[in-house]
Amino acid sequence: MTAATRTYRPGQWFGIFGDRATVLLPPSEKSRVGALWAMVDDGAGFDVVLDALISEGLRDLPGFVLVSSEDGETKVVVRGDARARFTAAGEVVEVAGSDVATWAERSLRGVTASLLVVGGSSDGDDDGGEGDGDGDGDGDGDGDGDGDGAALPIDGGLVRVREVAEPPTSPVSGAPSPAPAPEPAPEPEPEPERAAETPVPPAAPVGPAPGVTTPPPVAPFGVPSAPPPPPTPAVPSSPSSAGPPPDDHDGDTRAGRVAEPDQQQPGPAVTSRPVARLVFSSGDDVAVDRAVLVGRSPEARRFSPGDQPRLVQVPSPQQEISSTHLEIRPGAGADHGSAVVTDLGSTNGTVLVQPGLPPEDLRPGIAVQLVPGAIIDLGDGVTIQVINP
Numbered sequence: 001m002t003a004a005t006r007t008y009r010p011g012q013w014f015g016i017f018g019d020r021a022t023v024l025l026p027p028s029e030k031s032r033v034g035a036l037w038a039m040v041d042d043g044a045g046f047d048v049v050l051d052a053l054i055s056e057g058l059r060d061l062p063g064f065v066l067v068s069s070e071d072g073e074t075k076v077v078v079r080g081d082a083r084a085r086f087t088a089a090g091e092v093v094e095v096a097g098s099d100v101a102t103w104a105e106r107s108l109r110g111v112t113a114s115l116l117v118v119g120g121s122s123d124g125d126d127d128g129g130e131g132d133g134d135g136d137g138d139g140d141g142d143g144d145g146d147g148d149g150a151a152l153p154i155d156g157g158l159v160r161v162r163e164v165a166e167p168p169t170s171p172v173s174g175a176p177s178p179a180p181a182p183e184p185a186p187e188p189e190p191e192p193e194r195a196a197e198t199p200v201p202p203a204a205p206v207g208p209a210p211g212v213t214t215p216p217p218v219a220p221f222g223v224p225s226a227p228p229p230p231p232t233p234a235v236p237s238s239p240s241s242a243g244p245p246p247d248d249h250d251g252d253t254r255a256g257r258v259a260e261p262d263q264q265q266p267g268p269a270v271t272s273r274p275v276a277r278l279v280f281s282s283g284d285d286v287a288v289d290r291a292v293l294v295g296r297s298p299e300a301r302r303f304s305p306g307d308q309p310r311l312v313q314v315p316s317p318q319q320e321i322s323s324t325h326l327e328i329r330p331g332a333g334a335d336h337g338s339a340v341v342t343d344l345g346s347t348n349g350t351v352l353v354q355p356g357l358p359p360e361d362l363r364p365g366i367a368v369q370l371v372p373g374a375i376i377d378l379g380d381g382v383t384i385q386v387i388n389p
Contacts, residue, residue, distance in 0.1 A: 007151040011162020013118045017154055020045045023053070024065035024082065024118050024161065037158050046075050047297075047323045051347045054319045063097060065116055074111045079103035082118040086111050116164040270307075274389035275330045276339035276370060281383045282314050288328055288339045288389070294378070295325035295346075320379040322346040326362070328376075328384075331369060339386065340367040341376060351377040 008015060014033045016023040018040035025033060039052060046068035053064055063080020076084050078097035086093045089110040097104055151165065274287035286292055291309035293300060296319070298311040309329075314321060324344055331340040343350045343362040350362040355373040362368060370376075376384040 005153065006155065007153050007165045008159060008161045009151055009163040010160055011119055013161055015154075015159045015161035015164060016040050017156045017158070019043055019156065020070060021049050021066065021068045022116075022164070023049060024116060024164065026063050026080070026119065028062060029064075033158065041156070045070060050077060051322055055347045057318070058102060063118070065097075065118060067114075067116065069111070072109055074108045074114075075106075076108070077103050077105045081120055082116070085115045085117075087113040114165070117162070119162050271330045275337055276328075276372070277387050277389050278312075278328060279385040279387060280312065280314065281381070281385075284312055284314075286310060286312055288330060291327055291329040293324055293327055293344075294384070295323050296321045298324045314378065314382045316380045316382070318380050320348050321382060322348070325378055326350055326376070328370070331367070335367070335369045339370045341370055342367045346378075348379050350379075353377070 006017070012027050014025045014027070014030070016025070016033065016037050020043055021040050023036055023040060025036070036049070036052060039049060044052075046066070049066055049068070053061065053066065058079070061079070063082050064077075065079075065082045065084060066075075066077045067084065068075050074086065074088075076086070076095055078084050078095050079100075079102070080097045083094060083096040083098070086095075086108055088108040093106065093108060095104045095106050270290045272289075274289040276288040278284070278286045278288060278292065280286070290307075291303070292312060293309050294312045294314060296314065296316045298313060300309055300311065303309055309327070322344075325346045326344055327342045328339055329342075330336075331338045341350075341352065341362065343364045343366075345364040352360045352362055352368060352370075353375045354360070354371055359377075360368070370386045372386060372388050374386040376386070378384070
């Protein structure tokens with residue numbers, strides 16, 4: 001199933017469809033639909049849309065569904081009166097929002113069919129989106145339980161829905177397509193009658209042309225051939241001609257979103273000695289001898305493989321801390337020898353308290369020099385104390 005075959009059944013919930021994310025919201029959230037639609041239509045991915053959904057807290061958000069597929073991985077978050085059903089790696093996986101107090105979240109690979117049901121719709125105990133075997137996820141009347149309301153196709157946009165058959169990350173394997181009928185072989189043309197040919201005596205063997213080396217004859221099977229001459233030893237290349245050192249990327253750092261590069265204050269990739277130490281309320285103790293990215297699930301994008309930052313993940317039970325919240329790195333220029341902090345456009349912001357100064361709200365993308373004794377408050381009870389190295 002492709003985006004062109006995605007279908008929905010009309011209902012009361014708002015369905016927002018984009019290239020990278022699908023969002024379903026209950027009727028009570030009409031005031032938020034416009035801003036979320038603009039974000040999804042611009043190509044926002046899973047983390048950005050989730051941060052926007054929970055930016056005002058969960059108390060006033062009774063339910064929602066967020067589904068995003070990228071690089072063969074499907075992520076889903078379900079809250080409230082909604083559920084999602086997937087066929088992944090040959091198994092049916094169901095995620096229900098009514099079973100948890102906050103939300104239910106899953107990450108799946110190999111998804112081949114899916115069905116989202118919201119607002120109390122019921123599809124019985126059958127296989128829902130996987131019921132008819134043709135990969136369209138709607139069951140053709142016997143897979144959705146009630147059978148009323150035609151399934152309408154949708155590629156992108158904003159509609160009112162109660163069920164959605166989501167496109168998978170790869171085409172659904174349904175009934176095999178009939179193989180094209182083989183083209184009939186052309187009838188052989190009759191060969192023209194040939195006149196009797198006069199036998200031609202065989203030509204004398206021709207030796208190799210001057211200057212052309214004839215390859216040695218191949219020994220018959222089973223007869224050992226002469227050993228090949230020893231290979232000429234390779235001359236080691238000089239250090240100046242050697243290629244770049246091998247990539248030391250550990251494979252665990254995933255690309256993510258940070259503030260635009262022109263908003264960052266440049267600094268040295270790695271210093272010979274740390275310029276500060278960071279003591280986290282969560283228990284981490286990190287030296288600042290390179291860039292340090294902090295967040296709920298920090299990711300790096302603009303760093304080269306040989307300039308990887310330290311990634312520090314902090315807990316955020318109320319989801320107040322953004323995925324990649326802020327950066328702390330050695331300063332440059334007037335800030336040389338000190339650490340600087342930059343908020344990376346976090347949803348709920350960052351508060352900095354420097355010794356002898358009032359609390360300061362960091363402006364996204366603007367680096368601020370840190371002095372020993374400074375306290376950085378990320379929210380959700382997580383703080384960072386800056387001390388001498």
